[in-house]
Amino acid sequence: MSSQPEHRAAPRRTEARQVDDARIAENEPQRPAAPARHEEEDEGPYHYREISDFFNIREAYANVDEGEWEFEAWFEWDTGAGGDDNFGPILSLKYGFTDTFLIELEVEQLNFGDGSDQGNGELEVILFKEWWDEQDALPAFATWGEVRLPTGEGSSGIDADLHFTFTKQLAPGWRGHLDGYIETANGARGGEDADERRDFQWGVGPGIDYSFTEDTIGTMNYILRSGEEEGTRDENILEFGAAHRIAENQYVKFAFDINLDHASEAPNFGAKLLWSIEW
8 A cells, every 4th residue: 555645734934934023023122212301311310390580590401402492471460569560471582502502582571551661672682501410519500691672662771680590409309599690780671760770780599499290390489689779678589489381392380479578669479470382
């Protein structure tokens, strides 16, 4: 009897390929997803946390990265004894030349309801430079300057100030700041008396902030500054505020200013609200 040769089925090519693909996938390193700006790996624990010059005391880290823009719109209101309430919007645009150097153009507060000669349209140019990040016991350090240009109605002269700002992490979630500035005042914004303005002005104060989450941070600041007019007392201002991320690259901020010395010329109370977007 003749026997038929036994035929063995060849292994399926698809099954062998699936096994090989699984082994390759197992050994292939996974590429991490691109992190959001506030979670970037190269930033480490020391980076910008939205405590900007919207607050009386800002942090020493730059607001924007190289090639990045930021637009801010905020509304301020303040009131004091023996004077009119001041209220109106402020607009600002920032651009990062590098990760540590930026320029800002700001249209100062537009005053409503007090006539036309109120300096509306006044422009400020701000340059900010972060010199180094925090390292061990060394705090982060930045300098920044503001120049007021007499572009508003009835304005005259040019003001300039220079700030020195330090930021240091105090504990997990907590940071401290210190800011001091000197200012030379020449002329005045429309509606102000240029002859009564103090030629040389100064201010200094500490601040502290706490990160509740990656999206929310609260701050408390104190500043002691000279009175703006000759013969007036120094001003002691306490500020409470917060910043919150509401969407990708969009933030809201608010703050309240309290005058601790009602005998000074500063408003007794002030409030402000900001919205910003980055791209």
